[in-house]
Amino acid sequence: MKTLIRRDKRESIIPPEGAPDSRIEDIRVSVATSIETSGTHLLSKDVTRLVRDYERGATVSELVKKYGVHRAIVRAHVARADVAPHDRVPDDPNGDEYLRFYDQGIGLTTIAKKYGTTPSRVRAQLIRRGVGLQGLASERVVED
Numbered sequence: 304m305k306t307l308i309r310r311d312k313r314e315s316i317i318p319p320e321g322a323p324d325s326r327i328e329d330i331r332v333s334v335a336t337s338i339e340t341s342g343t344h345l346l347s348k349d350v351t352r353l354v355r356d357y358e359r360g361a362t363v364s365e366l367v368k369k370y371g372v373h374r375a376i377v378r379a380h381v382a383r384a385d386v387a388p389h390d391r392v393p394d395d396p397n398g399d400e401y402l403r404f405y406d407q408g409i410g411l412t413t414i415a416k417k418y419g420t421t422p423s424r425v426r427a428q429l430i431r432r433g434v435g436l437q438g439l440a441s442e443r444v445v446e447d
Contacts, residue, residue, distance in 0.1 A: 349370060353380055357381050357386060358386055392427045395420075401414050405425075411426055411429075
């Protein structure tokens, strides 16, 4: 008995003669447009340059763009080289003034408006100086 389904040289199914075309087509678009190699490996000389650039003040974002690697890879190479990570919140020269006003009971929003910055930046500088804050309160409640 012959089989009802035949295959061509590419192992594609050939329907029996006279059978209606019943192919199912997927109308969705392809999710992956191309297959690329996962991960970018840096040569040792590139790792040395990356670490040197970081030590000279380059940010992680700048290094990601320059070397074409993920930010976790940049951090891993920096950590392996025993380089201290940069402060995520750079010191603001007005930070001590923010603290003085905050200690007087002035709210974050008021301080921020006075210095032309945002309450979240004022908050970050206060936290950097050891002030414990909860949330981004616009005004500080002073108890008598």
